[in-house]
Amino acid sequence: MKDPLEDGMSTPVGAVAPATALTPGTEDPRVDLAQENGRNGQRPQFAYRDLREWMAQANRLGEVRVVSGASWQQEIGMAAEMVQHSDQGPCVVFEDVPGCPKGFRVLTNFFGGKRKNMTLGFPTGLNRLELSEAFLSTYLADVKMLPYREVSDGPIFENILTGDDVDVTKFPVPIWHERDGGRYIGTGSFNVTRDPEENWINCGTYRVMIHDKRTVGFYISPGKHGRIHRDKYQARGELMPTVIVLGGDPLTFLMTQAEVPYGMCEYDLVGGIRGTPLEVVRGKITGLPIPANAEIVLEGFVDPQKRMNEGPFGEWTGYYASDTRPEPVLDIKAIYHRNDPILLGCPPQRPPDELARYRAVTRSSLLRQNVQKAGVPDVQAVWAHEVGTARMLIGISIKQRYPGHSKQAGHIACQCHVGAYCGKYVIVVDEDIDVSNLDELIWAMLTRSDPATSIDIITGAWSTPLDPRISPEDRDAGNFTNSRAIIDACRPFHWRDKFPPVNMPSPEVMKKAREKFGYLLE
Numbered sequence: 367m368k369d370p371l372e373d374g375m376s377t378p379v380g381a382v383a384p385a386t387a388l389t390p391g392t393e394d395p396r397v398d399l400a401q402e403n404g405r406n407g408q409r410p411q412f413a414y415r416d417l418r419e420w421m422a423q424a425n426r427l428g429e430v431r432v433v434s435g436a437s438w439q440q441e442i443g444m445a446a447e448m449v450q451h452s453d454q455g456p457c458v459v460f461e462d463v464p465g466c467p468k469g470f471r472v473l474t475n476f477f478g479g480k481r482k483n484m485t486l487g488f489p490t491g492l493n494r495l496e497l498s499e500a501f502l503s504t505y506l507a508d509v510k511m512l513p514y515r516e517v518s519d520g521p522i523f524e525n526i527l528t529g530d531d532v533d534v535t536k537f538p539v540p541i542w543h544e545r546d547g548g549r550y551i552g553t554g555s556f557n558v559t560r561d562p563e564e565n566w567i568n569c570g571t572y573r574v575m576i577h578d579k580r581t582v583g584f585y586i587s588p589g590k591h592g593r594i595h596r597d598k599y600q601a602r603g604e605l606m607p608t609v610i611v612l613g614g615d616p617l618t619f620l621m622t623q624a625e626v627p628y629g630m631c632e633y634d635l636v637g638g639i640r641g642t643p644l645e646v647v648r649g650k651i652t653g654l655p656i657p658a659n660a661e662i663v664l665e666g667f668v669d670p671q672k673r674m675n676e677g678p679f680g681e682w683t684g685y686y687a688s689d690t691r692p693e694p695v696l697d698i699k700a701i702y703h704r705n706d707p708i709l710l711g712c713p714p715q716r717p718p719d720e721l722a723r724y725r726a727v728t729r730s731s732l733l734r735q736n737v738q739k740a741g742v743p744d745v746q747a748v749w750a751h752e753v754g755t756a757r758m759l760i761g762i763s764i765k766q767r768y769p770g771h772s773k774q775a776g777h778i779a780c781q782c783h784v785g786a787y788c789g790k791y792v793i794v795v796d797e798d799i800d801v802s803n804l805d806e807l808i809w810a811m812l813t814r815s816d817p818a819t820s821i822d823i824i825t826g827a828w829s830t831p832l833d834p835r836i837s838p839e840d841r842d843a844g845n846f847t848n849s850r851a852i853i854d855a856c857r858p859f860h861w862r863d864k865f866p867p868v869n870m871p872s873p874e875v876m877k878k879a880r881e882k883f884g885y886l887l888e
């Protein structure tokens with residue numbers, strides 16, 4: 367398949383060329399169709415099937431910049447850090463990376479601006495809460511899983527490297543953060559494994575570091591599905607067949623980094639969301655399913671006995687908390703890649719960052735679904751805040767119906783599958799508060815909660831070595847649990863009618879003010 371961005375972008379290797387905007391792409395009616403999605407209740411049509419088509423569509427929106435000649439040792443990481451913190455930062459494609467084959471690229475910051483709505487198939491006008499809610503109501507509320515479909519060949523097999531040709535260091539893999547212990551090839555990636563007892567396929571995003579040409583290491587926190595698979599192989603003393611997909615369709619990536627239920631194959635969810643099965647080829651070594659249009663794939667085996675030091679890596683909390691530990695490795699038997707492959711780079715930075723943006727949108731919708739499915743009525747909105755990388759600060763608004771309703775909502779949001787891992791604070795508010803607005807959420811907490819009586823603490827909850835607040839003693843003892851605060855910031859139910867009224871203008875007056883004086887803010 368011809369690369370839509372192939373033309374006119376080469377710059378001499380060596381010096382870093384100034385960033386260029388890509389030439390505008392050709393008209394594509396699918397993007398305009400997407401503008402109507404979510405408005406007419408119809409299933410969205412995605413404007414792309416793979417990373418290249420996605421890139422062409424993001425370019426149509428004017429949000430892709432190309433940088434030639436930046437080094438993997440430092441410059442790509444520096445530049446990626448700089449653009450990732452703001453929603454307005456562009457998607458940046460790094461090409462002509464010194465020391466790497468011509469045509470090999472790294473794509474960063476895919477989730478931001480208008481392109482994030484395009485990625486999920488919705489109109490660019492929706493704000494992030496609307497986007498998350500549209501995602502829930504359009505896909506998750508009534509998703510029909512569509513099993514992946516096997517095809518005999520695909521672009522991923524354009525290049526097949528085995529034996530002495532296996533060399534992961536040839537890809538333009540950056541040192542993402544100054545103090546990282548290695549080159550992290552897997553950030554916008556996912557590991558594919560099969561449950562050795564129950565036989566289902568899991569796809570999960572776990573960081574992947576290069577050890578040498580033929581070996582990469584990966585870290586999976588206890589309790590994650592890939593970890594459960596790994597522990598089962600280990601208990602059986604068997605090699606674990608594994609595929610790592612390093613760059614592919616952004617929608618698939620978003621589902622592999624999300625808390626999809628245990629036992630559910632993320633590929634089938636992607637098929638259900640798209641309304642068409644994901645096409646896969648079988649790995650030639652392990653037989654595991656691989657998206658036929660992925661960019662770069664590693665395939666091999668994980669030996670239960672083998673460990674190598676992994677880390678440190680700049681983590682999503684904004685720290686290097688898990689440091690360096692012996693972790694399992696993948697012995698790579700084959701590398702597959704497309705011509706001019708694109709590595710998808712999604713390194714965590716101190717939040718809020720790109721990772722926080724996509725996690726907030728996807729996790730808020732899944733969390734709301736979890737809470738509702740657990741039987742909590744009248745949930746108005748849920749927002750997993752970017753500043754806590756969509757884990758450590760959750761706001762949930764309800765229309766209070768009965769005494770204890772707010773407590774129920776808070777505890778379930780805190781402990782359901784999507785909310786349980788490495789949470790810290792859950793704030794429950796009334797329906798007049800926009801939970802996605804940090805100022806409003808905190809204002810409600812400050813004015814409607816009473817510290818002595820409104821906060822419940824849970825101890826011994828599911829956390830991770832990545833949690834910077836695990837004490838050195840607990841760390842040494844392997845006690846990776848933490849505590850949670852559930853803050854009831856709803857007007858107390860039994861005297862809610864006596865709560866002082868807020869002094870904000872009514873919606874009608876606000877509308878009038880905007881009509882008459884809106885120009886003052888322009």
Ligand SMILES: Cc1cc2nc3c(=O)[nH]c(=O)nc-3n(C[C@H](O)[C@H](O)[C@H](O)COP(=O)(O)O)c2cc1C
Nearest residue numbers: 553570571572573585586587590591592623624625
């Ligand atoms: C960029 C990125 C890197 C991640 N790295 C890890 C990791 O190294 N280890 C881990 O356990 N989870 C990591 N996660 C979180 C998991 O992807 C997430 O919990 C997901 O639900 C795991 O899939 P699973 O539910 O199938 O286990 C990462 C997420 C992102 C977005």
Ligand SMILES: [Mn+2]
Nearest residue numbers: 568569591626
């Ligand atoms: Mn899973």
